[in-house]
Amino acid sequence: MKQxxxxxxxxxxxxxxxxxxxxxxxxxGLALAAAGNPTRDExxxxxxxxxxxxxxxxxxxxxxxxxxxxxxRDAFLEAWQADANGVYQPEFDLKKPFNxxxxxxxxxxxxxxxxxxTVKPGPVAHPNGQLMAPHINLAIxxxxxxxxxxxxxxxxxxxxxxxxxxxxSRIESPTRRQTLIAKREEADGKVRYRLDIRLQGEGExxxxxx
Amino acid sequence: MQDHNKRFVExxxxxxxxxxxxxxxxxxxxxxxxxxxxxxxxxxSELTGPDFRHLRMGPHDNDLLLNFREDPALAGAAGLPVxxxxxxxxRVIDQFGKPVPHTLVEMWQxxxxxxxxxxxxxxxxxxxxxxxxxxxxxxxxxxxxRFRTIKxxxxxxxxxxxxxxxxxxxxxxxxxxxxTRLITQMYFEGDPLIPLCPIVHTIKDPxxxxxxxxxxxxxxxxxxxCLAYRFDLVVRGELQTFFENQ
Numbered sequence: 001m002k003q004x005x006x007x008x009x010x011x012x013x014x015x016x017x018x019x020x021x022x023x024x025x026x027x028x029g030l031a032l033a034a035a036g037n038p039t040r041d042e043x044x045x046x047x048x049x050x051x052x053x054x055x056x057x058x059x060x061x062x063x064x065x066x067x068x069x070x071x072x073r074d075a076f077l078e079a080w081q082a083d084a085n086g087v088y089q090p091e092f093d094l095k096k097p098f099n100x101x102x103x104x105x106x107x108x109x110x111x112x113x114x115x116x117x118t119v120k121p122g123p124v125a126h127p128n129g130q131l132m133a134p135h136i137n138l139a140i141x142x143x144x145x146x147x148x149x150x151x152x153x154x155x156x157x158x159x160x161x162x163x164x165x166x167x168x169s170r171i172e173s174p175t176r177r178q179t180l181i182a183k184r185e186e187a188d189g190k191v192r193y194r195l196d197i198r199l200q201g202e203g204e205x206x207x208x209x210x
Numbered sequence: 211m212q213d214h215n216k217r218f219v220e221x222x223x224x225x226x227x228x229x230x231x232x233x234x235x236x237x238x239x240x241x242x243x244x245x246x247x248x249x250x251x252x253x254x255s256e257l258t259g260p261d262f263r264h265l266r267m268g269p270h271d272n273d274l275l276l277n278f279r280e281d282p283a284l285a286g287a288a289g290l291p292v293x294x295x296x297x298x299x300x301r302v303i304d305q306f307g308k309p310v311p312h313t314l315v316e317m318w319q320x321x322x323x324x325x326x327x328x329x330x331x332x333x334x335x336x337x338x339x340x341x342x343x344x345x346x347x348x349x350x351x352x353x354x355x356r357f358r359t360i361k362x363x364x365x366x367x368x369x370x371x372x373x374x375x376x377x378x379x380x381x382x383x384x385x386x387x388x389x390t391r392l393i394t395q396m397y398f399e400g401d402p403l404i405p406l407c408p409i410v411h412t413i414k415d416p417x418x419x420x421x422x423x424x425x426x427x428x429x430x431x432x433x434x435x436c437l438a439y440r441f442d443l444v445v446r447g448e449l450q451t452f453f454e455n456q
Contacts, residue, residue: 013219014305017444018418019226020395020409021234022380025326029318029344029380036329037342042266067239074330080259080388088254093264101260108330126253137255141393144236146227146412148391152255171247199240209223209246210256210389 019147026076026141031105042094046104048079048118053097055084055119059192060153060182063113064106064140067200071112074143076105079116081136086122120155126166133161133168135180140197149207153195156184171206179205216257218389218446219305227412234408235369252389259387262314262348271346274319274359278327278342291341293322293360295436298396298424301353302383305447309353310390315443316346316382317357324365324375333365358436361398369408376403376410379424385445396424396441 002011027035032043049057060079064072079102082088089100104114116136123131136153154162162168162181171177182193197205229241249256270277279289298317302310320326320343323335327343345357362377378395385391397404404410404419413419421444430438 013447014303014307014444015225015418015421016221016305016446017392017394017421017442018413019392020380020412020422021237022382022393023395025318025320025328025331026380026393028326028328028342029316030382032344035327037327037344040268040271044262044265067241067243070239072240078388078391080255082255088258090258090261091264092260092262094266095264099260100258124254127251132253132255135255137388139388139391142240144234144238144240146229146231146234146237147223148393149229149242167249167253170249176244200243204242204244206244206247207242208249209221210249210252 021143021146022076022141024074024143026074027105031076031103034105034107044092044101044103046102046114046116048081048100048102048116049098051097053084053119055098055122056191057117058120059115059117059190060136060195061113061115061192062182062195062197063111064142064197064199071106072142072199073106073108073112075114076103076141077114078103078139078141079118079136081118082121082124082134084119084122086124088124123161128166130164130166131161133158133165135165135167138197140199145199149199150210151197151205151207152180153182153193154180155193156181176204176206179203215451217252217449217451218257218387219449221446225415225418231412234412237412256389257387259384259390261312262384263312265314267346267348272355272357274341274343274345274357277345279340289340291321291338291360293338293341293363295358296361297356297358297430297432297436297438298379298441299354299356299430299438300441300443302349302355302385302443302445303353304385304390304445308448309349309351310385310445311349311351311353313349313353313386314346314382314384315349315355316344317379318344319359319379320362320365322360322363324363335363335365364403373408374403374406376401376407381441381443383443383445386448390445392443392445394422394443396439397422398439399423399425
């Protein structure tokens with residue numbers, strides 16, 4: 001320990017452990033099935049909502065694309081969202097019909113999409129009292145990504161809420177706000193939202209520092 | 211319940227590796243060129259995070275010597291993985307030294323020959339039938355975690371014409387919120403490959419590299435059994451705002 005008042009306050013605080021890339025084999029640790037390995041009894045994966053969960057069951061899908069326009073096939077993603085009532089449910093329990101936390105990965109085949117089965121989240125209050133439009137926080141990890149990239153997925157069919165969202169509207173470039181809006185698709189009576197995450201260059205996704 | 215008074219110490223992005231670190235070639239097409247959008251005020255979406263106390267884990271989830279053994283009924287050395295037996299342990303604390311209890315710590319690694327059990331790893335070193343290379347556990351009330359494993363081997367990878375990864379274990383920690391989420395790698399004290407590694411070199415400050423070194427801890431080794439490496443993880447410190455912003 002350092003003697004208080006004799007050193008700058010920054011020296012009284014520890015430094016965070018430095019980040020390193022999750023690497024190409026992140027799946028063996030955090031997404032076992034994607035590595036082609038046997039799974040344990042309980043895994044944290046992409047079925048955040050099961051039938052019976054309150055709210056509208058949806059699927060959220062997308063790709064991850066690099067600066068060359070190529071698919072990133074070894075990305076690993078984590079999702080964090082409120083329930084249909086706009087409440088975060090920190091307690092992760094696979095026996096519950098809905099969990100706020102989920103994981104997914106792009107695949108090495110089939111168009112290399114990540115996907116989440118979830119419910120559409122409700123709006124969450126911003127500390128300034130306004131409501132944030134429904135959104136899902138996403139973190140992207142992969143080989144070549146030295147510290148996770150953090151973004152938000154918003155919903156195309158929430159145009160009014162999106163326009164009023166204090167986080168979305170704080171993004172300086174209106175053009176770039178569009179990189180966070182997932183497009184609605186309907187197939188076989190199921191509602192699906194699609195967001196392609198562009199790591200670099202034209203149409204680059206907005207990533208947050210918080 | 212949303213605690214608007216809570217926030218975390220700002221993440222120092224000059225301490226962490228930058229997105230664009232051309233010595234690590236894959237970062238070149240995978241690094242954003244635009245500035246990050248700064249949130250001056252984190253919201254409930256950033257200040258909360260998952261609690262995994264109800265995730266059911268297996269009895270050997272933190273014991274890589276046993277958790278991939280073909281037949282759990284085997285006795286003695288039969289079916290154990292090849293390699294140096296080690297204990298990897300430490301504490302998860304925040305930047306103010308406060309323990310982080312009940313948080314999820316996950317790890318994965320290559321086997322003693324430097325080969326991962328992953329369908330895309332085609333390195334010529336063989337898989338070890340007794341070794342999976344994945345572990346997970348929760349920290350205890352004081353923030354302590356421990357794994358039993360073997361020391362992973364170094365391996366070559368395509369970056370420079372002859373790049374080798376130092377022995378390392380990937381470590382993932384959640385901490386109290388998604389703002390504290392961190393994935394890093396533990397290296398082994400004294401490994402001569404550390405200063406040669408392009409991934410280590412993504413970090414500019416040598417003091418930041420030191421935060422990723424597991425230290426040999428003879429006091430916690432077990433005589434005639436295994437060595438121990440101590441690896442503490444520091445996550446962002448939690449702050450309370452005592453005064454209303456008015």
